[in-house]
Amino acid sequence: MKVALFGAGRIGKVHAASIKTDPRSELVAVTDVMIEAAQALAQEHGIAVRSPEEILADPSIDAILIASSTNTHADLIEVGAKAGKAVFCEKPIDLDLKRALEIGRIAKTHDKPMMMGFNRRFDPNFAAVKAALDAGEVGKGELLAVTSYDPAPPPVSYIKVSGGLYRDMMIHDFDICAFLFGMPKMVMAHGSCLVDPEIGAAGDIDTAVVVLTYADGRIATIRNSRRAPYGYDQRVELLGSEGTLEARNEVENTVVKSTAAGTVSAKPVFFFLERYMRAYAIEWRAFVDACVEGKPVPATVQDGVNALALAEAANQSFREGRPIEVTSEMTGV
Amino acid sequence: MKVALFGAGRIGKVHAASIKTDPRSELVAVTDVMIEAAQALAQEHGIAVRSPEEILADPSIDAILIASSTNTHADLIEVGAKAGKAVFCEKPIDLDLKRALEIGRIAKTHDKPMMMGFNRRFDPNFAAVKAALDAGEVGKGELLAVTSYDPAPPPVSYIKVSGGLYRDMMIHDFDICAFLFGMPKMVMAHGSCLVDPEIGAAGDIDTAVVVLTYADGRIATIRNSRRAPYGYDQRVELLGSEGTLEARNEVENTVVKSTAAGTVSAKPVFFFLERYMRAYAIEWRAFVDACVEGKPVPATVQDGVNALALAEAANQSFREGRPIEVTSEMTGV
Amino acid sequence: MKVALFGAGRIGKVHAASIKTDPRSELVAVTDVMIEAAQALAQEHGIAVRSPEEILADPSIDAILIASSTNTHADLIEVGAKAGKAVFCEKPIDLDLKRALEIGRIAKTHDKPMMMGFNRRFDPNFAAVKAALDAGEVGKGELLAVTSYDPAPPPVSYIKVSGGLYRDMMIHDFDICAFLFGMPKMVMAHGSCLVDPEIGAAGDIDTAVVVLTYADGRIATIRNSRRAPYGYDQRVELLGSEGTLEARNEVENTVVKSTAAGTVSAKPVFFFLERYMRAYAIEWRAFVDACVEGKPVPATVQDGVNALALAEAANQSFREGRPIEVTSEMTGV
Amino acid sequence: MKVALFGAGRIGKVHAASIKTDPRSELVAVTDVMIEAAQALAQEHGIAVRSPEEILADPSIDAILIASSTNTHADLIEVGAKAGKAVFCEKPIDLDLKRALEIGRIAKTHDKPMMMGFNRRFDPNFAAVKAALDAGEVGKGELLAVTSYDPAPPPVSYIKVSGGLYRDMMIHDFDICAFLFGMPKMVMAHGSCLVDPEIGAAGDIDTAVVVLTYADGRIATIRNSRRAPYGYDQRVELLGSEGTLEARNEVENTVVKSTAAGTVSAKPVFFFLERYMRAYAIEWRAFVDACVEGKPVPATVQDGVNALALAEAANQSFREGRPIEVTSEMTGV
Known part of the structure; x- marks a missing residue:
């Protein structure tokens, strides 16, 4: 499965490395508002920097991994779901419980795996x-x-x-x-x-x-x-x-x-x-298991x-x- | 110093053994409403079974160790203090906080060491x-x-x-x-x-x-x-x-x-x-230190x-x- | 059983204390060439200082505990055995293997327990x-x-x-x-x-x-x-x-x-x-078990x-x- | 530095993964008498299978990593040294001490790092x-x-x-x-x-x-x-x-x-x-340190x-x- 990464900061880099550890998943694109960070990560992994819109519009991309700042999580989950992507998102969904509850309702109707990054x-x-x-x-x-x-x-x-x-x-x-x-x-x-x-x-x-x-x-x-x-x-x-x-x-x-x-x-x-x-590596493997083998998501949006x-x-x-x-x-x- | 023991049950036996471990203290008498228990302990230690009244009236007895049932603690502390004894009492003072506060006030005016058995x-x-x-x-x-x-x-x-x-x-x-x-x-x-x-x-x-x-x-x-x-x-x-x-x-x-x-x-x-x-042995040594050497009591009635x-x-x-x-x-x- | 102690030094004191921990054994006498050491230990335990000869000749004494200096062990085991005593002896039997082998032969024919102090x-x-x-x-x-x-x-x-x-x-x-x-x-x-x-x-x-x-x-x-x-x-x-x-x-x-x-x-x-x-206390209990209950000696002269x-x-x-x-x-x- | 791997078995795979962990080193070729093993490893790492002769003759290859069977170690160290390569070799040099001593003499005159794989x-x-x-x-x-x-x-x-x-x-x-x-x-x-x-x-x-x-x-x-x-x-x-x-x-x-x-x-x-x-990863980093930064080899042929x-x-x-x-x-x- 092809994966695009939102966020090239500290935790984004960790996830980029984790994606590599599972041969079933391939990191193909990264995006970040900090363009230098995105370029550095892209160069290290031999991938492209692309805009969020390009990523969401690209039907070859199966999943997005949201590791951007907390205030972007809910919106990205929402647009990712609308674009038909499997979504892996770092915790928390949002600092606002009402908004998190909205995302919870969206998750219930999305037919692709959605997983929260409760690494522990x-x-x-x-x-x-x-x-x-x-x-x-x-x-x-x-x-x-x-x-x-x-x-x-x-x-x-x-x-x-x-x-x-x-x-x-x-x-x-x-x-x-x-x-x-x-x-x-x-x-x-x-x-x-x-x-x-x-x-x-x-x-x-x-x-x-x-x-x-x-x-x-x-x-x-x-x-x-x-x-x-x-x-x-x-x-x-x-x-x-x-x-x-x-x-x-x-x-x-x-x-x-x-x-x-x-x-x-x-x-x-x-x-x-x-x-x-x-x-982090085991967590990613579990997400790929859910995407590729249909296994249950072990850390849901409801969690x-x-x-x-x-x-x-x-x-x-x-x-x-x-x-x-x-x-x-x-x-x- | 000569010590009399109130209570010959499980914890009384423990204290009787502890008294032996400090050469400065000597167990000289035991009392218990369960007369067989008192006699057994007395025989084991080669001491006399005596009544509470005899013990309190005997000026050669320096200290009493209260290891009888909880509902007797407060009264025994009180009469022991009145009789001028140093007092070591198992926890708790009483199940009733008001009564314990009364004992606390008595302790403040008693000029001999009074110590609570907070063994931990x-x-x-x-x-x-x-x-x-x-x-x-x-x-x-x-x-x-x-x-x-x-x-x-x-x-x-x-x-x-x-x-x-x-x-x-x-x-x-x-x-x-x-x-x-x-x-x-x-x-x-x-x-x-x-x-x-x-x-x-x-x-x-x-x-x-x-x-x-x-x-x-x-x-x-x-x-x-x-x-x-x-x-x-x-x-x-x-x-x-x-x-x-x-x-x-x-x-x-x-x-x-x-x-x-x-x-x-x-x-x-x-x-x-x-x-x-x-x-228990270290605790007893601390009480003897207080009685014999005037060291501070490390577990007071106020505690x-x-x-x-x-x-x-x-x-x-x-x-x-x-x-x-x-x-x-x-x-x- | 009544026990006499040979040797009132450091290890002798340890054994004197161990004897007390088993109610079946009673320390009744001590002997030591260092007369002050013997007297101090005798006073502490309320027992008599006696000569080796008196101890060995006293039929009321069941066992001897040899905790004197190494060069006396073999001879004391030998005379203790001749006197019909049960013998507990600190290690080693002797520094000379030939002499130890002689003691080993004596032990085989002695009908009372003989035990070596292999405390570990x-x-x-x-x-x-x-x-x-x-x-x-x-x-x-x-x-x-x-x-x-x-x-x-x-x-x-x-x-x-x-x-x-x-x-x-x-x-x-x-x-x-x-x-x-x-x-x-x-x-x-x-x-x-x-x-x-x-x-x-x-x-x-x-x-x-x-x-x-x-x-x-x-x-x-x-x-x-x-x-x-x-x-x-x-x-x-x-x-x-x-x-x-x-x-x-x-x-x-x-x-x-x-x-x-x-x-x-x-x-x-x-x-x-x-x-x-x-x-040391468990070891002594094992010797008393051998003497009183006929249990096997867990650390023999052959050991x-x-x-x-x-x-x-x-x-x-x-x-x-x-x-x-x-x-x-x-x-x- | 560019590295060629001799041996695509279990330990060869471990080293191939280690080479990846240091950004200063790049695995460029693999060789093995078991051609399928070489091909599998080559495919996984996106590199070429080449013959030993090609590897040794290629001046762009800086170092060889010898993870082939024990009986090939000494000869490969020798030809690697002759070809001017830095050499990392799994233990042992050889089962024969005389042959190992010869390799030891060769190592003394080779001006590139030679390191033995004493991973512990x-x-x-x-x-x-x-x-x-x-x-x-x-x-x-x-x-x-x-x-x-x-x-x-x-x-x-x-x-x-x-x-x-x-x-x-x-x-x-x-x-x-x-x-x-x-x-x-x-x-x-x-x-x-x-x-x-x-x-x-x-x-x-x-x-x-x-x-x-x-x-x-x-x-x-x-x-x-x-x-x-x-x-x-x-x-x-x-x-x-x-x-x-x-x-x-x-x-x-x-x-x-x-x-x-x-x-x-x-x-x-x-x-x-x-x-x-x-x-294994730390060991490889030490070898790259020796090759790239001239640091001392921490596990020499003499070792x-x-x-x-x-x-x-x-x-x-x-x-x-x-x-x-x-x-x-x-x-x-």
């Missing part, structure tokens, strides 16, 4: 936890704890347009909770500005805990910080009726040093590219709506200081 | 976390997560008189949060009955998550379950501005087996006696009041489904 | 490896590796009378190999003086590797060093036809700290008392002869630079 | 051990232990032409010892046939221990087995005067499961492709001679049952 579902560690849970290896799930700390906060300029911690950062963790435990009934959000006062001045938080409670009594907690000086801390732990499952961090190497000062081992890998590079709905509920809970119910109005289902 | 503070692992945090090894504390699962629930008959999960089980975890982070401003409690429907029928929960938020923005989470089939799961993890500290479980042995089926290592030690036996106040707030939060503020009326300070 | 067999970690191997959990044993490093070398004055590294230090590791894999056919020894030139000047080595090869093709390696600045390093690892078993070190606590400098966990416990305190024979073979191999066969003349069987 | 030197774990040792992080090296077990033995047909375990399998471990500790003075080899009697019938062993002793007293041990049912077991551990360094296995994922049956974590990755894929000399000494030691000295005649230096 494809991390071999998290995927192994999911597989073990589904196989009943620890009985029925009861408590879930997701830990997700970035090594260092992004620039405050980014924070200002990010949609806030719950929508920008914790959205991945909302999705992991949905992936493992499904959709909760209630959301209770706590948050503080402890890392950088400028983040607080920009109206956001940098440290947060959210508790999700489920209709059947299960409880999930998410912990977020914008700063973990030892590296990217990405863990999941769940208690089931027959045991626990933990996905620990991946570390830089396996060396252990013991001296009079203690026993020292390597830190977690530093950031998401190191941690999730394998996940994207759901994660955004939880972020919205968290925002409201944080503002109002009380638990917020997740309604069908929020998720469209 | 003396666990070498948790104590090492505290020492490293206080030494600034991970900067300023930001997020705290306490995990505390029992291997299996107690009998429902016990549940009915226990005061409920927050007061009976999570009280230890409230104390560990206070030990590491001090007293929070708000308490938000969640809970479910997932382990045994009879616990629910008895009006209690068996699975719970509580979030404590602090005036300066720090956040702590506590997770409790009455069941962890792999053993006693007792961990602490905290994020500071410069790193994390974790106290992991102690395990049965250090053997690791690798076969085609995976790599298998030992489970956590099974229950609190295995995990905290060292802690007991504080933990109970958090349990009370959790109970109210759970009932009302909203965060509850911890007031000075609740803690008496 | 009772370490819960090594014992769990043995149990798993015997249960076939990793199939048939093929390769064995024993690592045994002391934290720091003893004084050179001790080295001079120790009998040399193979007899003094590695004898424990020879016994662990015999415990897990039985007696080898050939011994090849390598050794160096890398830690302290004064050890070399005293005619000894401080760093050594020995390879034991078995008639059926199995191979064991032992690594020794007199110095491991991070603590007492005591590990066993074996490969079987279906997997591996490792007994790792016990560590000071379970705390893990992650900062920008790496992930730091606790060191191994510092020396044999910390590591093997539990083993002591065998370990010494391997040390002798290692000495010869090291001197001659070639593999040495372990003959029945060496082991007496 | 580039494993990030082993490289981190080397870096820490060289930086003095554990003081001066004293004891080294290399563990290297294959998951399962190769076919007996391969064993028969392999040159035997010491030359075929342990050669990597000899190189790791040389990499970390330099060249030893003496070699003592032990070996058995425990895995498969057909390997023994073919005149080889499948289980082996070798001890290398150094002129300055350091000692290294190597353990090999052709079978480890839990996966590829590749570890290094060394004791220095100030501590230890260990490179542990890489494992399939970071998931840990705790149930009543124990705590289970993932096995080591299954075989060398999984374990060393990163190492290849040295490893083979140790294998030869091990063979002799095993045959004769005694330690063998490593002479300058064996290594050519």
Whole structure:
């Protein structure tokens, strides 16, 4: 299948490399408003820079991969769907839940695969936890704890347009909770500005805990910080009726040093590219499986709506200081 | 110093053994309403069974160790204080916060050491976390997560008189949060009955998550379950501005087996006696240090009041489904 | 059973404490050429200091525990046996293999339990490896590796009378190999003086590797060093036809700290008392089991002869630079 | 730089992929006596199949990568050198030490980089051990232990032409010892046939221990087995005067499961492709660094001679049952 890439920035480059790892897919065009970025990527991959209109109009292009800035996602999904393309889109659908719900309705009627880039579902560690849970290896799930700390906060300029911690950062963790435990009934959000006062001045938080409670009594907690000086801390732990499952961090190497000062081992890998590079390739393979072999899409537009709905509920809970119910109005289902 | 023991049950026996480990203290008498239990313990240790009145009236007895049933704690502390004894009392002071506050006021005027048996503070692992945090090894504390699962629930008959999960089980975890982070401003409690429907029928929960938020923005989470089939799961993890500290479980042995089926290592030690036996001896040494050398008491009656106040707030939060503020009326300070 | 202790030094004190942990045994007397040491220990335990002759002549004393200096072991075993006592003796039987073989012959005809203090067999970690191997959990044993490093070398004055590294230090590791894999056919020894030139000047080595090869093709390696600045390093690892078993070190606590400098966990416990305190109590229980319940002795005089024979073979191999066969003349069987 | 590949088998494919990972190198031709293999690889990479003669005669080709069968290595190195190419050659140079020594002499006069494919030197774990040792992080090296077990033995047909375990399998471990500790003075080899009697019938062993002793007293041990049912077991551990360094296995994922049956974590990755894929890319980058930037070659032909000399000494030691000295005649230096 032939693929065109929207967005030649950091994450666009990652996807361009992933496309190469599956022999069934071929990157044939790239587009970006930053023309130099598009040209550089095109040259590296021996492909053409084309306009969005050309790409959408070209019937030989089977799929578009949307890795452009967040505010373009919804519109590109919409026009991609209208053009009859299979669509792979980076999270989030949109910062606005109403708009995301519209896209969710469009997705329901589109007959080509549409997939959201929730890369963590494809991390071999998290995927192994999911597989073990589904196989009943620890009985029925009861408590879930997701830990997700970035090594260092992004620039405050980014924070200002990010949609806030719950929508920008914790959205991945909302999705992991949905992936493992499904959709909760209630959301209770706590948050503080402890890392950088400028983040607080920009109206956001940098440290947060959210508790999700489920209709059947299960409880999930998410912990977020914008700063973990030892590296990217990405863990999941769940208690089931027959045991626990933990996905620990991946570390830089396996060396252990013991001296009079203690026993020292390597830190977690530093950031998401190191941690999730394998996940991006596996994720892409799953999209090609859906396009070429008709397999189910493992991260749907509805999953994207759901994660955004939880972020919205968290925002409201944080503002109002009380638990917020997740309604069908929020998720469209 | 000469010590008399109130209560010859399971925890009384543990303390009797601990008293022996410090050459500065001598167990000289035991009392229990279950006369056979008192006699058995007395025989094992070559001491006398005496009545509470005799013990309190005997000026040669320096200290009493209260390990009798919960509903006797407050009264025994009170009469022990009146009799001029140093007092060591198992947690909790009382299931009723008002009564505990009264004891707190008595403690303030008593001129002998009074100490609460918050054994986990003396666990070498948790104590090492505290020492490293206080030494600034991970900067300023930001997020705290306490995990505390029992291997299996107690009998429902016990549940009915226990005061409920927050007061009976999570009280230890409230104390560990206070030990590491001090007293929070708000308490938000969640809970479910997932382990045994009879616990629910008895009006209690068996699975719970509580979030404590602090005036300066720090956040702590506590997770409790009455069941962890792999053993006693007792961990602490905290994020500071410069790193994390974790106290992991102690395990049965250090053997690791690798076969085609995976790599298998030992489970956590099974229950609190295995995990905290060292802690009980260290705890007792600290009490003797306070009595004999005038060192500060490391787990005060006020600490007991504080933990109970958090349990009370959790109970109210759970009932009302909203965060509850911890007031000075609740803690008496 | 009533027990008399020969030797009130460091290891004698350890054993005196162990005797207390089994209610079936009672320490009634102690003897030591260092009269002050004997008196101090006697006072602490409320027992009498008596002469060896008195002890041996007292028919109420069931067993003697020999923890005196190495050069007295063989004679005390011999007179203890003649006096009809059960005998527990610290390793080694003697530094001279011929004398050890004589004791071995005496042991064969003595009708009371005689046990050698190979404490490591009772370490819960090594014992769990043995149990798993015997249960076939990793199939048939093929390769064995024993690592045994002391934290720091003893004084050179001790080295001079120790009998040399193979007899003094590695004898424990020879016994662990015999415990897990039985007696080898050939011994090849390598050794160096890398830690302290004064050890070399005293005619000894401080760093050594020995390879034991078995008639059926199995191979064991032992690594020794007199110095491991991070603590007492005591590990066993074996490969079987279906997997591996490792007994790792016990560590000071379970705390893990992650900062920008790496992930730091606790060191191994510092020396044999910390590591093997539990083993000493379990070992003593096994001796009492043999005396009181007639259970088999789990570390026999023959085991002591065998370990010494391997040390002798290692000495010869090291001197001659070639593999040495372990003959029945060496082991007496 | 333009590169031609000799050999389109399993390891040839790995190298073809590695060449792609460095933008400074370009694969332009492949040759193989198995023409279908050459064609398949050529098609996948969009390059030409050419004869060895064409490749050697083409002045636009800067380097050849020799990944053909072992018996062709020496001749191809020789003709490659004569043709003025930079040469990268898979280990070993040859099964015959005399022939390898000839190649070593040729290498000394060739003015282009010649590098041997000792991939383990580039494993990030082993490289981190080397870096820490060289930086003095554990003081001066004293004891080294290399563990290297294959998951399962190769076919007996391969064993028969392999040159035997010491030359075929342990050669990597000899190189790791040389990499970390330099060249030893003496070699003592032990070996058995425990895995498969057909390997023994073919005149080889499948289980082996070798001890290398150094002129300055350091000692290294190597353990090999052709079978480890839990996966590829590749570890290094060394004791220095100030501590230890260990490179542990890489494992399939970071998931840990705790149930009543124990705590289970993932096995080591299954075989060398999984374990060393990163190492192959780093290794290639080092070769390009040498060719393009004139950096020193990190795995020289002399390193290849040295490893083979140790294998030869091990063979002799095993045959004769005694330690063998490593002479300058064996290594050519």
